[in-house]
Amino acid sequence: MIKDTQRFKPFTRDPIALVNEHGEWIGSFDLDLDDDQLRTLYRDMVAARLLDERLLLLQRSGKSSFAMEAAGHEGIQIAIAHTVKRGFDWLFPYYRDHGMLLALGVPALEIFAETLATKADPAKGRQMPNHPGSKKLNAFTVASPIASHIPPAAGAAISAKIQNTGQVVVTTFGDGATSEGDWHAGVNFAAAQGAPAVFVVENNRYAISVDLQKQTGSENLAVKAKAYGMPGYYLDGMDVLASYYVMQEVIERTRVGAGPALVEAVVYRYGPHSSADDDRLYRPKEEVEHWKQRDPIERYRKFLAGRSLWDEAWEAELREEIGTELARALEEAEAAGPVPEVWMFDDVYAEPLWPQVEQRRLLEEELGA
Amino acid sequence: MATMTLVQAIARTLDEEMARDDAVVVLGEDVGKRGGVFLATEGLQQKYGPDRVIDTPLSEAAIIGAAVGMAAHGLRPVAEIQFADYVFPGFDQLVSQAAKLRYRSGAQFTAPMVVRMPSGGGVKGGHHHSQSPEAHFVHTAGLKVVVVSTPYDAKGLLKTAIRDDDPVVFMEPKRLYRAVKEEVPDEDYTIPLGQAAVRREGDDLTLIYYGTVAPEVLQAADELEKVGIRPHVLDLRSLMPWDKEAVLEAVSRTGRVMIVADAPRHASFASEVAATIAEEVLDQLEAPPVRVTGFDTPYPYAQDKLYMPTVTRILNATKKVLDY
Numbered sequence: 237m238i239k240d241t242q243r244f245k246p247f248t249r250d251p252i253a254l255v256n257e258h259g260e261w262i263g264s265f266d267l268d269l270d271d272d273q274l275r276t277l278y279r280d281m282v283a284a285r286l287l288d289e290r291l292l293l294l295q296r297s298g299k300s301s302f303a304m305e306a307a308g309h310e311g312i313q314i315a316i317a318h319t320v321k322r323g324f325d326w327l328f329p330y331y332r333d334h335g336m337l338l339a340l341g342v343p344a345l346e347i348f349a350e351t352l353a354t355k356a357d358p359a360k361g362r363q364m365p366n367h368p369g370s371k372k373l374n375a376f377t378v379a380s381p382i383a384s385h386i387p388p389a390a391g392a393a394i395s396a397k398i399q400n401t402g403q404v405v406v407t408t409f410g411d412g413a414t415s416e417g418d419w420h421a422g423v424n425f426a427a428a429q430g431a432p433a434v435f436v437v438e439n440n441r442y443a444i445s446v447d448l449q450k451q452t453g454s455e456n457l458a459v460k461a462k463a464y465g466m467p468g469y470y471l472d473g474m475d476v477l478a479s480y481y482v483m484q485e486v487i488e489r490t491r492v493g494a495g496p497a498l499v500e501a502v503v504y505r506y507g508p509h510s511s512a513d514d515d516r517l518y519r520p521k522e523e524v525e526h527w528k529q530r531d532p533i534e535r536y537r538k539f540l541a542g543r544s545l546w547d548e549a550w551e552a553e554l555r556e557e558i559g560t561e562l563a564r565a566l567e568e569a570e571a572a573g574p575v576p577e578v579w580m581f582d583d584v585y586a587e588p589l590w591p592q593v594e595q596r597r598l599l600e601e602e603l604g605a
Numbered sequence: 606m607a608t609m610t611l612v613q614a615i616a617r618t619l620d621e622e623m624a625r626d627d628a629v630v631v632l633g634e635d636v637g638k639r640g641g642v643f644l645a646t647e648g649l650q651q652k653y654g655p656d657r658v659i660d661t662p663l664s665e666a667a668i669i670g671a672a673v674g675m676a677a678h679g680l681r682p683v684a685e686i687q688f689a690d691y692v693f694p695g696f697d698q699l700v701s702q703a704a705k706l707r708y709r710s711g712a713q714f715t716a717p718m719v720v721r722m723p724s725g726g727g728v729k730g731g732h733h734h735s736q737s738p739e740a741h742f743v744h745t746a747g748l749k750v751v752v753v754s755t756p757y758d759a760k761g762l763l764k765t766a767i768r769d770d771d772p773v774v775f776m777e778p779k780r781l782y783r784a785v786k787e788e789v790p791d792e793d794y795t796i797p798l799g800q801a802a803v804r805r806e807g808d809d810l811t812l813i814y815y816g817t818v819a820p821e822v823l824q825a826a827d828e829l830e831k832v833g834i835r836p837h838v839l840d841l842r843s844l845m846p847w848d849k850e851a852v853l854e855a856v857s858r859t860g861r862v863m864i865v866a867d868a869p870r871h872a873s874f875a876s877e878v879a880a881t882i883a884e885e886v887l888d889q890l891e892a893p894p895v896r897v898t899g900f901d902t903p904y905p906y907a908q909d910k911l912y913m914p915t916v917t918r919i920l921n922a923t924k925k926v927l928d929y
Binding site for chain 1: 656659661662666667669670671672673674675677678680694698701702706708711714715746747749769770771799845846849
């Protein structure tokens with residue numbers, strides 16, 4: 237049962253955009269966000285970018301082992317954080333979504349603590365950087381294996397449907413994920429059940445070094461939705477307002493029982509895949525520069541300035557304020573101190589079984605000696 | 606008290622648990638309208654409806670993965686994999702998601718779920734309908750693993766598995782589904798994981814087994830008793846956790862031990878038990894621990910009955926252990 241949406245059509249030839257590269261509104265309807273809402277979207281994108289920079293700095297300075305940059309992805313990520321019902325809907329994010337989680341309300345303290353594996357990490361130092369999660373906010377803890385969270389997302393959505401909770405499950409992943417069997421398995425099951433799931437691909441055109449042409453024979457990723465019996469929205473994910481309005485509409489149509497949908501958000505990552513990658517090996521610098529011209533923050537800044545909602549003073553104030561918040565969170569995360577060694581034996585099971593009990597004793601002996 | 610087969614005990618238990626707790630749902634291929642290809646879910650969809658007994662697409666990754674999401678979201682899913690041999694497309698979901706969810710989230714999210722699967726050979730199914738892949742699961746920290754061999758145990762252990770807060774792989778030897786009938790109490794009872802069942806008491810040697818080889822092991826035990834040898838026979842029932850205490854106690858007392866299972870020998874669960882015995886009670890042993898297992902080949906079709914440990918193979922090994 238697929239209903240047509242009102243403002244946006246699926247399967248468009250070009251990505252849906254509402255603000256052009258000059259920062260001008262090109263939507264066919266009137267903006268209905270107030271000034272505060274408009275400025276908050278900007279603030280959260282800047283916060284995501286600054287967080288991204290700090291996480292990279294932690295890796296560069298040797299404090300963390302790894303970093304994955306998300307600069308260029310902020311439009312769609314912040315839009316998602318603002319269109320779900322926070323703490324009610326469920327999110328199944330992937331490893332480049334730290335900015336989205338920050339905007340959702342996950343404290344920067346927790347993200348830094350996860351990065352540094354200190355005691356303030358709710359996940360107790362179990363995972364490498366860029367793998368946050370929050371039960372409080374229904375943000376499923378990130379797992380590395382690509383697309384492995386898609387079937388669980390389908391399951392959560394089926395559960396929400398069975399229990400008639402009114403929740404929507406929003407799942408994000410990269411373009412490479414769409415090639416995995418798990419992706420098909422999850423999307424197909426959600427569709428067969430008409431479950432309230434929204435699948436969002438943050439298509440940055442590269443799965444590490446493999447470009448989109450080598451990833452798929454499809455003309456784009458949104459068209460894949462057709463075969464599953466759901467609408468596929470082709471979206472400019474570097475346009476935060478287009479992302480906001482499309483996600484809002486897609487989430488609400490899904491909430492009222494219209495079944496799952498796929499959104500392809502076209503973005504670009506400015507940095508390499510991770511701090512362990514060298515992107516000069518597979519893409520020209522000019523290409524990166526070309527995409528930076530479409531930067532979600534720059535473009536939206538022009539939009540706000542055109543409406544007298546932005547000036548240099550506010551920008552400086554904003555950066556100062558976010559910078560201070562992040563610095564304080566980082567300090568607090570570090571001050572919590574490293575997780576104790578023996579924590580590695582907890583949470584394997586609800587209660588440790590005898591192998592964990594025995595092996596914990598073995599490690600304690602080793603450390604005590 | 607009713608007399609029933611193992612597969613009837615499974616169906617009955619699922620029914621009881623679904624009646625007890627609305628959060629319990631069943632999902633898998635053919636589990637609904639068809640009642641499962643072995644009828645382990647017979648009648649459940651008629652009784653509880655298609656939302657709680659879900660016919661899924663033909664995708665083990667979807668079945669196990671969706672169960673993880675359902676469990677994290679508050680349900681208690683019982684997933685059925687039609688044959689243990691078909692679990693591998695869903696293996697990533699078991700290993701990367703189910704087994705690690707509690708750990709990787711610091712217990713913020715958990716996956717209280719059961720993955721049931723018919724396992725083992727003896728039904729002329731060839732290598733893709735006969736395998737016993739339990740070693741893979743035991744090797745994955747975060748999963749609990751049960752292998753039943755009697756109707757009584759099936760009920761008590763399945764209830765425990767469904768009520769457990771961790772993911773449990775629940776293996777059901779398909780050749781035993783209808784092999785024996787047994788009286789199964791009507792009342793609610795559970796059997797704790799990690800507790801072996803004593804099938805025979807004796808002092809001459811310890812026979813340890815689990816799952817599909819039960820008839821051969823018990824017949825071999827009968828043969829031994831006829832010639833005056835009294836084996837102590839332990840059915841492990843649960844492999845993670847397993848009853849190390851009962852094993853070491855019996856082995857220390859008898860000084861001789863054999864571990865019998867149908868899975869291939871290398872890196873098998875039988876090997877883990879043998880290694881533990883050697884490490885912990887070597888000085889109590891009068892003979893090396895001996896494994897009687899399936900062969901290190903794919904499970905053959907034509908030699909279906911010869912692949913798994915036969916009574917003759919068990920008795921031959923017994924001679925070695927006793928004469929050492």
